[in-house]
Every structure is written in C-alpha cells, then in structure tokens.
Amino acid sequence: MKLPFSSRQSIYVTLGIIIVSTVFISMSIHSIHDYQKRKNQMIEEMKRTSKLTISSLQKNVTNLIESYAVNEYDTLVLNAMEPNDMFAIVVEDFKTGEILGSGTYISGKIRDSKGKIVDFVPNNTAQREQLKQCYYSDTYTLFSPEKEKIGTVSIYISDKVMQVELNKIIVESLVNMLITSLLMIVFLFIAIRLFILKPLSSMVRVISNSDDDGIPLSFVPEFKAREIFTLASTMNTMIKSIRAFKIALLEQHNQLRAQKNALQYQATHDALTGLANRVLFSERLEYAIEKSKIRNTRMALLFVDLDHFKEINDSLGHEAGDKVLTIVTQRLKHTIDKEESLARFGGDEFTVIIEELQNLEEVSLLADKILNVLLAPIAVDHHELYVGCSIGISLYPDNGDTTQDLLKYADAAMYAAKNEGRNNVRYYSSEMTTRALERVVMETSLRAGLKNGEFIVYFQPQVNGKENRLFGMEALVRWNSPTVGLVSPAVFIPIAESTGLIVELDRYVMKHAMTQIAQWYKEGLNPGILSMNLTMKQLQQKDFIEYLKTLLAETGCSIEWVELEVTEDQIMIHPDEAIDILREISRIGVKIAVDDFGTGYSSLSYLKKLPINKLKIDQSFVRELPDDEEDVAITKAIIAMAQSLNLDVIAEGVETAEQKDFLVQNGCINIQGYFYSKPKPADEIRTILIEGL
Numbered sequence: 260m261k262l263p264f265s266s267r268q269s270i271y272v273t274l275g276i277i278i279v280s281t282v283f284i285s286m287s288i289h290s291i292h293d294y295q296k297r298k299n300q301m302i303e304e305m306k307r308t309s310k311l312t313i314s315s316l317q318k319n320v321t322n323l324i325e326s327y328a329v330n331e332y333d334t335l336v337l338n339a340m341e342p343n344d345m346f347a348i349v350v351e352d353f354k355t356g357e358i359l360g361s362g363t364y365i366s367g368k369i370r371d372s373k374g375k376i377v378d379f380v381p382n383n384t385a386q387r388e389q390l391k392q393c394y395y396s397d398t399y400t401l402f403s404p405e406k407e408k409i410g411t412v413s414i415y416i417s418d419k420v421m422q423v424e425l426n427k428i429i430v431e432s433l434v435n436m437l438i439t440s441l442l443m444i445v446f447l448f449i450a451i452r453l454f455i456l457k458p459l460s461s462m463v464r465v466i467s468n469s470d471d472d473g474i475p476l477s478f479v480p481e482f483k484a485r486e487i488f489t490l491a492s493t494m495n496t497m498i499k500s501i502r503a504f505k506i507a508l509l510e511q512h513n514q515l516r517a518q519k520n521a522l523q524y525q526a527t528h529d530a531l532t533g534l535a536n537r538v539l540f541s542e543r544l545e546y547a548i549e550k551s552k553i554r555n556t557r558m559a560l561l562f563v564d565l566d567h568f569k570e571i572n573d574s575l576g577h578e579a580g581d582k583v584l585t586i587v588t589q590r591l592k593h594t595i596d597k598e599e600s601l602a603r604f605g606g607d608e609f610t611v612i613i614e615e616l617q618n619l620e621e622v623s624l625l626a627d628k629i630l631n632v633l634l635a636p637i638a639v640d641h642h643e644l645y646v647g648c649s650i651g652i653s654l655y656p657d658n659g660d661t662t663q664d665l666l667k668y669a670d671a672a673m674y675a676a677k678n679e680g681r682n683n684v685r686y687y688s689s690e691m692t693t694r695a696l697e698r699v700v701m702e703t704s705l706r707a708g709l710k711n712g713e714f715i716v717y718f719q720p721q722v723n724g725k726e727n728r729l730f731g732m733e734a735l736v737r738w739n740s741p742t743v744g745l746v747s748p749a750v751f752i753p754i755a756e757s758t759g760l761i762v763e764l765d766r767y768v769m770k771h772a773m774t775q776i777a778q779w780y781k782e783g784l785n786p787g788i789l790s791m792n793l794t795m796k797q798l799q800q801k802d803f804i805e806y807l808k809t810l811l812a813e814t815g816c817s818i819e820w821v822e823l824e825v826t827e828d829q830i831m832i833h834p835d836e837a838i839d840i841l842r843e844i845s846r847i848g849v850k851i852a853v854d855d856f857g858t859g860y861s862s863l864s865y866l867k868k869l870p871i872n873k874l875k876i877d878q879s880f881v882r883e884l885p886d887d888e889e890d891v892a893i894t895k896a897i898i899a900m901a902q903s904l905n906l907d908v909i910a911e912g913v914e915t916a917e918q919k920d921f922l923v924q925n926g927c928i929n930i931q932g933y934f935y936s937k938p939k940p941a942d943e944i945r946t947i948l949i950e951g952l
C-alpha cells in the first residue's frame with residue numbers, strides 16, 4: 260500500500276532551509292562583527308600613523324617655522340604625505356603670518372580627485388569643504404622652545420581611502436563567509452543525513468511497504484543511536500501489536516460473519532426441518548410472482564395442511580409431533596423436484612410453489628402425489644400414525660397477483676378441502692372466500708355466544724322400540740345467535756372443533772344437561788340414561804376425568820345415568836390412544852357408545868379392545884331402510900357384530916314405522932329419531948316424561 264505522504268514537504272527541504280539560513284545568519288553576524296573589528300583596527304592604525312607622521316613633522320616643522328623656512332617644511336609635508344594614505348596635511352604658521360601681517364600663514368598639501376598631491380589653497384572653498392568631510396582629522400599645536408605658540412599641524416584622513424580599504428575587507432569577509440558557510444552546510448548535511456535522515460528514511464521505506472490495511476510488511480531496522488534505536492524498537496513493538504490485533508480482529512470478523520450467516524439462516528429457515536420458513540417463503544413467492552409477470556407465465560401455490568397433526572401432538576407429545584414433521588418433510592422433498600419451492604409455513608402447514616406452469620394437470624398430478632405419500636402410515640415410537648393432508652391450490656394470475664392474495668386463496672381452498680372430508684385437493688374458487696369470511700364471522704360469534712350463554716341444550720328421546728318406552732335421551736346443543744340466527748350444529752361444531760372452542764362448548768352442554776337430568780330425577784321423573792356427544796379432544800384433556808367427577812358431584816347426577824358418545828372416525832384416527840383414554844373413562848363407571856357407527860372403518864380387532872357398551876348405527880344406513888339392500892345388509896351386519904361382541908345397539912335417524920319395525924325385527928330395539936320425537940327443549944321433554952310419548 261502506498262502511503263499518501265508524497266504531497267508533503269520533505270524533511271530534507273526543511274532541514275536544508277534551516278541549516279542554510281542558520282549558517283548564513285550566523286556567518287553574516289560573524290562577518291559583520293569581523294568587518295567592524297577590522298574597521299576599528301584600520302582607524303586605530305590610521306590614528307597611529309597620523310600620530311607618528313605628526314610627531315616626526317612636529318619637531319622639524321617647529322624648527323623650520325622658527326627659521327621661516329616655508330619651502331623646507333612644505334617639502335617635509337609633501338614627503339610625509341607620499342608614503343602614507345593621508346588626504347591632507349595643513350600647516351598654520353603664526354611666525355610667517357606675523358611677518359606677512361595676516362596673523363597666520365596657511366599652507367599644506369591635499370590630494371585631488373585622482374589622488375595626486377597638490378598644494379592646499381586656503382581660499383579654495385572646494386578644498387575646505389573636502390577637509391570638512393574627512394572621516395578623521397587631528398591637529399597638533401607647535402610650541403617654540405620658549406613655549407610660545409608658533410603654529411599648528413593638521414592631518415586629514417579621507418574616508419575615501421578608508422572606503423577603498425573597507426570595500427576590500429567586505430569582499431574578503433564575504434568570500435570567507437561563503438566558503439565557510441558552504442563547508443559548514445555540507446558538513447552539517449552529511450552529519451544530519453548520516454545520523455538522522457538516513458535512519459528516518461529507511462524507517463519510512465519500511466513503513467511504506469505495507470499491506471492493504473496499511474500495516475508494514477517488515478520490521479524497522481534498529482540503529483545504533485539511542486533515540487533512533489528507541490524509536491525503531493517502539494515502532495516494531497507497535498507493528499507487532501497491530502499485527503496481533505489484526506489477526507484477532509480477523510478472527511473476530513470471521514466469527515461474526517459465521518454468526519451473521521447462522522442468524523440469517525435461522526431467520527429464514529425452519530429449525531426442525533431445515534426448510535425455508537414463512538419469511539423466506541414469502542420472499543420466494545414474491546420473486547416468483549415478479550418472474551411470472553415478466554415472463555408472462557402461470558404459477559401455482561399449493562397449501563398443504565396435515566389432517567391429524569394436532570391430535571398427534573396433543574396425544575403423543577411434541578417429540579412425536581416433531582418426528583412426524585421430519586418424516587413428512589422427507590417425503591415431500593422426495594416428491595417435489597425443486598427443494599427450494601418447498602417451505603414450512605407454520606406448525607403443520609407446508610407450501611409448494613410451482614412455476615412456469617404449462618397446464619393444470621401438472622399441479623393436480625403433484626397434489627395427488629403429495630396426498631398419496633402422506634397417506635402412507637408413519638411409524639413413530641411403535642405407533643403407526645395416519646396423518647394425511649388437505650391441499651388448497653391458488654393460481655397466478657387466475658386467482659390473484661399478490662403474495663397475500665395467493666396465500667389467502669390457497670388457504671381458503673385448503674379449508675374447503677378439509678371441510679369436504681379431508682385428504683382432499685381443492686382449487687380455489689370465489690365462493691370459498693365467502694365461506695372463509697363466514698367462517699371468521701362464525702368463529703367470532705361462537706366465542707361471543709359462549710360468553711353470553713346463547714347455547715341451549717335440547718334432548719332427543721331414545722326409546723325401546725319393542726315396548727315404546729323411553730329409556731334415555733341424547734343431549735344435542737342448539738345455538739340461537741342474535742347476529743347469525745339459528746345455527747345448525749352441523750355448521751358450528753366443525754368450526755368449534757377446528758378452533759379448539761369445542762372443549763369449552765362440550766363442557767357447557769355437559770353441565771347444563773347433567774343439571775337438567777339430575778333435576779328431573781329429583782322431581783321423581785325418569786329420564787333414563789343421558790347420552791352426550793364428546794369429541795376426542797375433550798377426552799384427551801388431562802383434567803377431563805377430574806372435571807367429570809366434579810360435575811357429577813356439583814350437579815348431583817349419578818354416574819350410572821351418564822353415557823358418552825364418541826364418533827367412530829375420531830376413535831380411528833389414533834385407535835391405540837383412544838383405547839387407553841376410553842379405558843380410563845370406563846374405569847370410573849361411565850358408559851361409552853360409538854356414534855355414527857359404520858362410517859369409520861373400524862376393524863373387529865380394535866372393536867374388541869375398545870371398552871364400549873354400545874354401537875350407534877349411523878343414520879345414513881337407516882335412511883333407505885328397508886328398501887336399500889346394501890343398507891339392509893350393513894345394518895344387519897352391525898347388529899350381528901354388536902350381538903357377537905355383547906354390545907348394545909341403537910339406531911339413529913329413525914323416521915318411519917317401517918324403519919323402526921325393520922330394526923326391531925332384526926334385533927335393534929333401541930330407537931332414536933323423529934319417528935318418536937325430534938330433539939326438544941327441556942320443558943317439552945318434561946311434558947313427555949310426565950305424559951309419555
């Protein structure tokens with residue numbers, strides 16, 4: 260990885276600027292100081308020279324003034340000027356001046372603009388002005404041996420001369436400064452580069468050579484200098500720590516990714532079967548609809564609901580239920596080509612999506628296959644379970660074009676399939692929606708009805724057909740709903756069963772019927788045996804026997820007056836379990852009758868084991884008696900079977916005298932039906948009990 264530092268200024272440049280400017284500043288200060296020193300030395304030298312010149316002139320000029328030898332001292336002045344860098348030497352001669360009457364005689368030598376020595380002319384203002392501007396001048400008074408003031412000698416040193424000298428010094432200083440500075444700069448650069456920059460550069464090189472995350476690939480070399488060594492080893496420790504952190508971070512990242520994947524899997528799959536769950540299924544269905552829209556193809560949604568799963572769960576427990584679901588899943592997987600199209604929608608509900616449908620036969624074929632594979636018995640914990648399923652089918656675009664609609668319609672079709680006797684396949688039709696709606700309304704009203712006591716118990720007499728004597732009655736519930744009206748049990752009992760409300764409803768009927776029977780007995784009437792319809796679900800309730808005992812005690816109803824009716828098909832869902840439950844109930848002295856006998860395909864071997872007292876011939880066999888040969892044969896067979904198993908037998912739905920006579924003549928003397936009486940409310944039955952049939 261390349262570090263993004265290239266745009267930054269290099270330390271070389273910075274250090275270069277610092278070194279160069281520092282060296283130049285210090286060398287400049289040094290040069291200025293040197294210049295000043297040399298300048299001062301020069302001035303001192305000039306002063307000394309002038310003093311020496313003056314002192315040599317002083318004596319000779321004094322003597323010459325005294326002897327009025329103007330020309331001689333003039334020559335002396337000229338000689339003194341020549342070897343030295345004097346600008347001018349001026350002599351004031353008071354003696355000659357006295358003679359000339361002017362007080363003083365001024366003479367001397369001065370240099371002209373070219374440096375040539377010329378006579379000083381006192382009246383020349385230009386020369387005077389030049390003298391005034393001289394950088395240095397000194398005047399000595401000349402005394403005669405008698406200590407009389409006889410003149411002065413003045414020496415002038417021009418700064419022009421000095422300037423030439425100073426310029427030389429400046430040039431010299433500058434050259435010196437430049438050479439020294441350059442040497443120093445080179446030396447400093449070499450030293451700094453060797454001891455600081457080189458180690459830093461190699462560190463930078465190592466650090467720059469990094470992986471995608473910016474972590475250096477190798478360690479920094481450790482140099483001798485203590486500070487650089489400390490820096491390098493600290494960096495190496497950091498690199499080690501960062502690498503360790505990176506590894507730990509990577510591991511954590513991998514773990515988190517694995518956890519995320521697992522969570523995602525959990526969120527979209529069913530833990531038990533590993534199939535797509537409702538969430539993933541909804542996504543897939545939506546996707547499939549989109550695809551079908553684009554490709555302009557047809558698709559089907561199959562809603563598969565197991566028929567007797569709830570009973571298995573309730574009776575054999577959840578573990579057994581889970582095993583059943585696993586086996587069902589395996590069978591479905593084998594039956595369906597594309598596993599992705601299969602999902603577990605809910606408890607015992609599965610869904611299948613069939614895309615790119617060519618014709619409906621494909622769907623029916625698959626639905627039949629599913630029906631058949633789930634019809635085969637499932638062996639769980641030494642039990643042979645018959646589960647079966649009901650399948651509802653909705654089609655895109657025929658029935659709907661949204662996930663919600665297709666699901667709703669497939670569900671409605673599945674309910675229709677269930678209502679039509681289970682183990683069935685139904686395609687959705689618009690009437691099903693109406694029925695489903697009715698079902699929902701019915702369920703809500705049922706709950707409200709139970710709360711508001713809208714249920715009434717009717718009784719239908721059971722009569723000894725030989726003696727025309729009432730020996731018992733069957734309790735049949737009636738529902739007078741203020742919202743729905745008078746509803747037939749054939750309509751609301753299946754809904755109560757599927758919603759679980761049946762448990763509460765049956766207990767309501769038991770309580771009212773037993774209270775009524777006990778009341779009649781108390782009144783001295785003889786209602787005989789009270790027969791009550793109970794579903795297997797009720798009998799499976801763990802507290803059922805306890806509840807029955809409490810009810811017997813509460814209502815004052817004797818146990819011998821009670822008989823429970825269980826339909827044959829309900830017993831045959833799980834015959835082994837039914838045998839166990841019914842045995843427990845019969846153990847406390849309650850009589851048991853098998854209702855709707857002849858419709859549930861019970862085998863003789865099971866009948867033998869069931870702790871029952873009575874068989875009730877289903878009214879479908881009675882209806883066509885005595886004309887229908889088949890019904891005649893079945894009825895006779897049931898009567899014979901009951902006799903051979905030593906069981907009582909009763910026929911229901913007896914409407915005519917012929918039916919009654921046929922049954923009585925063939926050994927079934929117990930009769931229930933409109934021939935004797937329709938189911939009636941308690942007060943009307945009371946009249947019958949008092950006045951007779």
Ligand SMILES: Nc1nc2c(ncn2[C@@H]2O[C@@H]3COP(=O)(O)O[C@H]4[C@@H](O)[C@H](n5cnc6c(=O)[nH]c(N)nc65)O[C@@H]4COP(=O)(O)O[C@H]3[C@H]2O)c(=O)[nH]1
Nearest residue numbers: 735736748749752768792793794912913914931932933938
């Ligand atoms: N056509 C005709 N029908 C006759 C005749 N004699 C009796 N019936 C009718 O046949 C049904 C007999 O009851 P089921 O087979 O136990 O069939 C019952 C029973 O399975 C269920 N049921 C009724 N009350 C209860 C209850 O309290 N609890 C439970 N779990 N189920 C009940 O609802 C079913 C229907 O009950 P209902 O409509 O009362 O219908 C009753 C009764 O009114 C006749 O001569 N001709």
